[in-house]
Structure formats: C-alpha cells, structure tokens
Amino acid sequence: GEDVEQSLFLSVREGDSSVINCTYTDSSSTYLYWYKQEPGAGLQLLTYIFSNMDMKQDQRLTVLLNKKDKHLSLRIADTQTGDSAIYFCAVDYNQGGKLIFGQGTELSVKP
Amino acid sequence: DVKVTQSSRYLVKRTGEKVFLECVQDMDHENMFWYRQDPGLGLRLIYFSYDVKMKEKGDIPEGYSVSREKKERFSLILESASTNQTSMYLCASVQINQPQHFGDGTRLSIL
Numbered sequence: 001g002e003d004v005e006q007s008l009f010l011s012v013r014e015g016d017s018s019v020i021n022c023t024y025t026d027s028s029s030t031y032l033y034w035y036k037q038e039p040g041a042g043l044q045l046l047t048y049i050f051s052n053m054d055m056k057q058d059q060r061l062t063v064l065l066n067k068k069d070k071h072l073s074l075r076i077a078d079t080q081t082g083d084s085a086i087y088f089c090a091v092d093y094n095q096g097g098k099l100i101f102g103q104g105t106e107l108s109v110k111p
Numbered sequence: 112d113v114k115v116t117q118s119s120r121y122l123v124k125r126t127g128e129k130v131f132l133e134c135v136q137d138m139d140h141e142n143m144f145w146y147r148q149d150p151g152l153g154l155r156l157i158y159f160s161y162d163v164k165m166k167e168k169g170d171i172p173e174g175y176s177v178s179r180e181k182k183e184r185f186s187l188i189l190e191s192a193s194t195n196q197t198s199m200y201l202c203a204s205v206q207i208n209q210p211q212h213f214g215d216g217t218r219l220s221i222l
Contacts, residue, residue, distance in 0.1 A: 008151060033210055042115075042201055042213040043154075088153065090211075096161055097142040097205035103153035 002026040004091050006102035013110050018079045020105045022072040022089030031092040032065060033099065034074045038085045046074070046087075076107075084109045114138070117202050117214035125222055130189040132217050134202030143185035144211065145169075145177065148199040160185055192221045 003025045012018045024032075029051050035043040049056045049063045049072075056063045062075040076083055086106050090099040118133035136143065142161050146154040146169075156169030158177040166177050174196060178186040185204075189196055197220050203211040 006153075031208070031210075035213075040120075040216075040218075042117075042215040043203075043211075045210045045212070048210055092208075097207055097209075097211065098144070098156070098159060099211055101146075101154040103151060 002091065002093055002100045004089055004100050004102040006087075006089055006105045008103060009106050009108070011108045011110065012079050014079060014081055016079055018076040018083070018107055018109075020074045020076075020087050020089075020107065022074075022102050024070050024072070024089075024091050024100070026091075026093060027067065027070060028093055029091045030094045032063075032072050033090040033092070034061075034063065035088040035090060036085045037088065037104070043088060079107075079109050081109045081111060083107060115202060115204055115212050115214040117200075117217050119217050120215060121218050121220075123220045123222060124189075124192050126193060128189075128192050130192050130219070130221075132187040132189075132200055132202075132219070134185045134187070134204075134214055135183050136185075136204035136212070137183065138204065138206070138212075139182065140204040140206050140212075141182075142205045142207070143179070144203045144205070145175075145185065145187045146201045146203070147171070147196075148201055148216070154201065157187065194221050197221045 033048040034046045060077045086104040089102040144159040145157045160179040205211040
C-alpha cells in the first residue's frame with residue numbers, strides 16, 4: 001500500500017540551509033505537497049509540485065522530486081527562527097483529494 | 112481565500128460523553144476530511160466525505176462516526192469518549208486536484 005516516510009527531527013543554525021526529506025512507496029502519485037504546522041495551529045500549505053516536474057523554486061523554498069528513487073525534499077535557504085515548526089510531506093494518489101501524510105519533521109532553528 | 116473553521120480550539124470532556132466536533136468550509140468544496148494527529152504518528156484519516164449524506168471510513172474509524180447534512184458542514188462524533196481519543200483533531204476540505212485546506216484544529220482532552 002501507499003506509505004510516506006520522514007525523519008522526525010532536524011536541527012539547524014539560523015542562516016544555514018535546511019533540507020527536509022521524504023520518501024514514498026507508490027509511484028502513481030499526481031501531486032506532492034509540503035505543509036507547515038506551527039505550535040497549536042492547523043496545517044498551512046507551503047508549496048507543492050506536480051509529479052511530472054523535477055524541481056520547483058518559490059523564494060527561499062526549493063522542492064526537488066526524484067521519481068526514480070521516490071524521494072521528495074524541501075530546502076529552506078537562510079533558515080530563520082520563525083521557520084521552526086513541523087513540516088509534513090503529503091502525496092496525492094488521485095483518490096478524490098485523499099492525501100497520504102508522512103509523520104512530520106520537527107525543524108528546530110537555533111540562534 | 113478558503114476558510115475552514117473548526118468550532119472549538121480546545122475542548123475537555125469526560126469519559127463516556129458523546130462529543131461533537133464541528134467543521135465548516137466556505138468554498139463549496141465537495142470533499143471533506145477528519146484526521147487525528149498524535150506525536151510521531153503524523154496525521155491519520157478517520158473519515159471522509161465526497162458529498163452530502165455520503166461518508167467513507169478512513170484508516171482509523173473505530174469509535175467515531177460522522178455527519179454531513181449540508182455541503183459546507185462535516186461533523187465528527189465520538190459516540191462514547193474514551194481517554195485514548197485525547198488528541199488533536201484536524202478538519203480539511205478540498206476541490207479535486209487542489210491542495211487540502213485545513214482548519215486550526217481542536218485539541219480534545221478526555222478525562
């Protein structure tokens with residue numbers, strides 16, 4: 001069945017780049033999403049990529065998709081303390097909007 | 112902008128009570144979802160609905176039911192609350208091939 005995996009924690013220093021990784025098992029994905037969750041809040045859509053793309057850049061965010069390895073990554077350039085949050089990878093398998101989520105990666109940014 | 116509103120941010124109930132969590136969206140979306148979020152487990156799908164009066168079980172439906180009497184409103188019901196249902200509950204709505212939009216979540220404690 002479909003499965004999405006992320007590492008649980010990442011710690012970086014302010015100003016460094018952060019790379020959050022995600023792997024998935026089923027290659028029939030359509031869209032792949034990154035959501036951000038700040039403490040006590042719901043999920044906020046950060047960015048997404050269609051499965052026929054390899055890369056998407058949006059200001060400080062770069063999404064890379066390696067379909068062969070079923071690997072998705074989110075790079076945050078010049079990471080700030082305000083980027084501290086949980087980041088979720090989610091995969092759409094064209095099942096009526098139903099998404100499969102990873103466990104979430106908690107990003108901690110140290111000054 | 113899509114608005115998904117969950118009726119309560121925090122809720123405290125007692126074991127055995129019947130609990131209602133309400134979710135309303137304002138974008139005429141067909142599809143709505145209820146998730147629970149627990150540390151290290153990510154988001155797990157409880158129930159979803161593709162239309163009024165229609166519901167489908169997700170991955171962990173036991174102990175829950177749902178109601179969709181109107182398109183904009185999707186309610187999650189805990190028939191007889193138990194302590195293992197203490198969790199963060201997130202509602203989402205979506206139009207096909209678009210990202211899911213989330214409410215701010217309800218943190219439910221069952222004592």
